[in-house]
Amino acid sequence: MLLKTEFNNKVLTMRNRHLLLTSLLILSTQIAFAEAPVKVDSVAPLDDVVFEVGTQTDSLDKALAQADEYEKNREGKIRQSFGLLACLGQALAEHSKADQTEIQGAALRDAALSFKRKSSLEDAQAALKKVKLAQAGKAEGNAAHEHAWNKLVNMHPMMEEINSRNGAILKVLRRPRGKAAEPVHATTWAILGLAMKADTHEVKDEADLPKWHKHTDDFIAASVELAKAIRAKDKTAGRKWFDAANESCDACHEIFQ
Numbered sequence: 001m002l003l004k005t006e007f008n009n010k011v012l013t014m015r016n017r018h019l020l021l022t023s024l025l026i027l028s029t030q031i032a033f034a035e036a037p038v039k040v041d042s043v044a045p046l047d048d049v050v051f052e053v054g055t056q057t058d059s060l061d062k063a064l065a066q067a068d069e070y071e072k073n074r075e076g077k078i079r080q081s082f083g084l085l086a087c088l089g090q091a092l093a094e095h096s097k098a099d100q101t102e103i104q105g106a107a108l109r110d111a112a113l114s115f116k117r118k119s120s121l122e123d124a125q126a127a128l129k130k131v132k133l134a135q136a137g138k139a140e141g142n143a144a145h146e147h148a149w150n151k152l153v154n155m156h157p158m159m160e161e162i163n164s165r166n167g168a169i170l171k172v173l174r175r176p177r178g179k180a181a182e183p184v185h186a187t188t189w190a191i192l193g194l195a196m197k198a199d200t201h202e203v204k205d206e207a208d209l210p211k212w213h214k215h216t217d218d219f220i221a222a223s224v225e226l227a228k229a230i231r232a233k234d235k236t237a238g239r240k241w242f243d244a245a246n247e248s249c250d251a252c253h254e255i256f257q
């Protein structure tokens, strides 16, 4: 209930209280998940989001150029990249500094979502082409600003993507040098954490919802602190927050996996 009240307050300030009471009522039921469950700005610096969009488009460029490898990677890393790009697009759409990048967040999200699990190579290439147009600020049409965070990436590819970052983060933590790329894995965790928090379908018993939210909040908070520690080249704090993030994985899996 607390969440709902907070949300309503946010809607009130966001919409400058111009809405009629009736439309407010409709809104509060319809877009309960339309905005990230935690404010995007508080978990993701704009530069990190932009950096990761670049990493994922480059990686898809390579993956989709290898026709013979497509089937092997379609349900794995290709699906993960498009799912992550959808989250990054929505994060940009909601970011207060979005005007500092030419990437069109909402269009990027829709382009990434046009890839489906069963897409042919041609369809995937068409989706990537749209992704790149949005990345370059050249997408046409009016993509909706709002989108449900629980409808951006499926749980399985999300978890695989999160898992794939463990090794990369450990490597960075060995000797952080202050490079722009270094904190981005942790920021990516935080953004995927937003989608994880919103997607509660694995919670079969409603009484367990607070546990889901606690573990996702812990995961998001630890990821944000981890990114900060890496940015500050602080190995000790980094290790502490990396371990805290991993404790939230284990604690959640114990109940829900």
Ligand code: HEC
Residues within 6 Å of the ligand: 155, 156, 157, 159, 160, 162, 163, 166, 196, 202, 212, 215, 216, 219, 245, 246, 248, 249, 250, 252, 253, 256, 257
């Ligand atoms: C809030 C709960 C929660 C947190 C936090 C969480 N997970 Fe998961 N994880 C799940 C659930 C639920 C599943 C099962 C999903 C499914 O079967 O599709 C899962 C599945 C997985 C899988 C198996 C892939 C799959 O979907 O079958 C891996 C790997 C994984 N998680 C890694 C991680 C890592 C690594 C972290 C932390 C860095 C983490 N998870 C954090 C809930 C969580």
